[in-house]
Amino acid sequence: MKTVLQKKNIDIGYKPVGQFEETRFEKIHNVIFSDSNEASIKVAEEIAALIRKKQAADKQCVLGLATGSSPLRVYEELVRMHKEEGLSFSNVVTFNLDEYLPMEKENRQSYWYFMHENLFDHIDIPKENINIPDGTVEGDAVIDYCLSYEEEIKKHGGLDFQLLGIGRTGHVGFNEPGSHYNSGTRVITLDYITRVDAGPAFFGIDNVPRKAITMGIATVRNAKRIVLLAWGQNKAEIIQETIEGEISSAVPATYLQEHKNCTFVLDTGAGNLLTRNKTPWLVDESLEWTEELTGKAVVWLCTLTGKSILSLTDKDYNDNGMSGLLALQDSYDLNIKMFNKLQHTISGWPGGKPNADDTNRPERAEPTKKRVIIFSPHPDDDVISMGGTFDRLIDQGHEVHVAFQTSGNIAVSDKEALKFAEISKRIYKSTEAQEIIDYIKAKKESSYDSKQVLRLKGDIRRGESLAAVRYLGLDDANVHFLDLPFYETGRVKKDPLSEADIKIIIDIIKEIKPHQIYAAGDLADPHGTHKVCLDAIFAAIERLKSEPFMKDCWVWLYRGAWHEWDINEIEMAVPMSPGQVLRKRNAIFAHQSQKDGVMFQGDDSREFWMRAEERNKETAERYHALGLADYAAMEAFVRYKF
Template sequence: MTHLVSELTQLERIPTQIYESADAACLTVADAITDLIQQRNAAGKATVLGLATGSTPVRLYRELIRRHQQEGLSFANVITFNLDEYYGLAGDHPESYRKFMQDQLFDHVDLKPENTYVPDGLVDRDAVFQSCKDYEAAIADAGGIDIQILGIGRTGHIGFNEPGSGPETLTRLVTLDNLTRRDAARDFLGEENVPRHAITMGVGTILAAHQLFLLAWGEGKASIMAQTVEGKQTETIPATFLQQHNNCTFCIDQAAASQLTRQCHPWLVGRIEWTEETTRKAVLWLAQKTGKSLLKLVDEDYTENGMSDLLVEQGPAYDLNIRLFNVTQHTITGWPGGKPNADDSHRPERATPYPKRSLILSPEPLDDVYCLGGTINRLKQHGNQVTIAYQTSGNLAVPDTEVRRAIELMIELGTDRIGEADLSYATTVETQLNEKGSFGADTSEIRQLKGLIRRSEARSSARTLGIDTESLHFMDLPFYEEGRYRRFIVTQADIAKMCELLETVKPHQIFATGYGHDPLSVPALSFEILSAALEQCAGSEWFKDCNIWLYKGPADEWEAHEIDMAVPLSPDEFENKIQGIYQHQTQRSQSPGRASKKSSNSWDLAREINCGTAEIYDALGLAEYEAIECFKRYSK
């Protein structure tokens, strides 16, 4: 495939197509697969596909299943080879990649079982080398892989080719990177349960495929995408070796593309239209790049950083600086619910009505206090009616050790105070826990108890924030309660529950997250449900007077130019928030979202993010605060 370089893509070393959504990107790849299968079927030849696992390709597989079931696309003459498999897991293990492929694709199309190849995760250690050679030979015997589907890990791995993997590597046993294992921790109910090794196709094996499609969704992949597409080839980021392939295309969504130069700094690669949004982005970027406050930027700073045409259109620098300083200053408010009887012409939130009905949507317990604990406290102190709705129970994130702790407490209390006859629930759950072991799926009783544990933590956290526990709403959306990570499916039942909540609360403002996240993540699905519910409620009177504020989500924050409301926290307010986070005992050892070199737990990472935002505002020349929580206005 010829790589057509334009002015805006001149820094990109791999053809990269950006789509509005993951579904739109998957349609392009599904079309390519469909066309090839139909051509080969007509010629009586086999099609050889290389397949990936994880949440990224799930929507592609769902589209292929749809085409098989509704349009008659036949896979009877298709041979598949999967990229990798965890070493030590049997094919029927709930987290094995063989099981994943059966659930997500194989069992729903007319693929012949003997034509589906997945590395053997149980081969004896002494036989691993030969097994890997046999896998390579099977690919060669099939005529090589026609189309290889890839995802990308946050370390830049493709397959399980971790940093240090070169372009000559073939199928082999590898040791998994700590970050890779941390990302898989929730699937395995704890990092300690994640296998330390895997069998993977090598980078060289991948590069031998005739055509490659790499898929990536969500802002969590934005940084590694930019490094892969625009950086030099290096073993530190194995995905950069895809630059060597002459028929490789990256199909990514807007969020995953957000750090490509043409998206985040387009003025560096070509002429652009200087809208209010791009002007704000560019000027704040310039201040951070030069290490100057906004009011200290001079004409030379603009001209030396690709922004001379902005000076011509909107300059001089002094005028630009003053205007953007004011815009940034007006994002700061100590009244996230609006200040009554005040001039709100330069405030993020309107003064009336007062008090407001404020609805806080938290995809899982902890997201609320972690991301906007200080804001919640402020809303309540100012007399607003605050409702916190936990969209899911979060029970999939509770380690089994916490369940055993609860069971032991119930049994001890029951034995001493209640009597043996009332211990049936505790003993039943204990038996089920013993039978399932470390890797088995939780029973409904186990998941129920894990959900109750997280409810207790949420109530304790709410009390710390000054919120009455009667203001908490536990939605337990069906998509989560009936699913598992990477296997969630939203239905009308989820949307109906959200509509019911909205019509009950009739909020004047909603705080939500999930926008720009991986489409199959809990926050993204929760936001998808909210969006669908808002569409159905658009005719309601409250809808016309409702503002929606987006918070970024655990372990991340909006860029300075994206912030529409910044809520500063005093040292005491921030420490109160940290205490609220600390109440979530089952999540203490987990740093949600992104990894941090500085922080190993949730409260330290929250401190790093919120204090870091305050430092950014200070560096821009604004007031110096202890910490800041940030929000972006969402257009309904």
């Protein structure tokens, strides 16, 4: 059966990762790359090729551009091409998708500022060729302004290429749910979720404008070529709905299903809920049943049927696209094998159980006492994500070190900093305390913190971190504040990972010579710090892997507050008793600046301790539903093999 995708016959030269077969489930052409960096470079190459083609024909190249985190790496690569390969933008005319309303150009949160900072200030595009919606237009004048913006696009012959991101509401540009198929450039009221997602850049949702000017759905659809970018697991659900769902104004991006030259460019995280990735046995009955795929399928089948592993029958497998799996082994043997595999992931000894047979245990029994480094991207990720395991490692006598990779200073509110400055002034009447008080009280909404304020906010988080790990029984000498330079910008936007960052990680690993490293493997972190911190650790490990002590070092990845590993991915599950759940909660409570209205909350209104407890409880319940032991809670880990 030929699909709509095959009829479009799109060939853009992308080489997707792994198998790519268009299926009956998919209604938009898409390619999946192993990481967003590789994908962004390919998209930048396509844009550059279009610019050069237009130059050769002595024509203008009209680009529709997007803002946000998704296209950043594309813009970086275009700037590199301009500086190193002579790519000229002299024939390029650009039209940006949207802008907040009201919004001054000079405001650091404006899209005008974003585009100049990340692209326009670094290339040779004529200033008169740059078109960005004006966020200062007031009152009734905005209607005429939107019409004129639309006319300007038409005057240039329409968009040759439109670059898009996608919001979790399914918006493209700021075309929120309910946007009409034939809508043009206009003013729109922003969806609450969109404002939540923008909150970190504005230091809180209360500072995010409620309206915006946006190109319309029809304007976007009229582009000759559309490429939509999506990175990370937090985009997976809306990507699946957009590519495989029905066209609906409730998900405006689904309108792109009818565009004849549209490609979604994804990383593995964003594409992992597509049917061909989530349940490939429903797409291809002749696929190769690897051990990893088998585990994924069995867990999925249990969830679908509501049965435990040992209760699954031949009929369950056959009725749900797994007859090929039964051709390799009968259900009884398969069930026993998968049950034992999952059971062997459960261990109350995260550092290994002394004097025990470790053949079927996640960790080695020897050495009995291990040196351990727990890397924490932010100052509270250690106790939020693995507080129970942290507690267990200390209690079982291992030499545990915790390394806080960043200061976390920008996540402290001005209100909290003001409280500490005023307390400091009452204890010791210093001029610095008064200067901080005066600065915070006079601070404008879009202003950055002074160095004094940032230092105070960093000290607040240091004090909370020490209180948390002291509660668990860790000695102060084993606490390390790394303050990686990439983070210390005082802004949500951070610097790229540098050699200085990697060297700091290398130095502490060489100093401690650990048998175990725990690191945050949460790549869906909304503001990206977890990924950069993990990249620094991976880079350090790569350079150190030939060192003799690294042959005895195992690396375990935990997930942050946003997502948990899938059951079939978990290689070590550490159970917690009700008492240990309470100890973990108390350790998290030490981070008082992150309670009661945390600045970078994401779309989840629960406090971090609530998320952690409910996630750990859910993991334990999922294990129990599969027929395994019933625990109060579990923390989960995946081993990184270098």
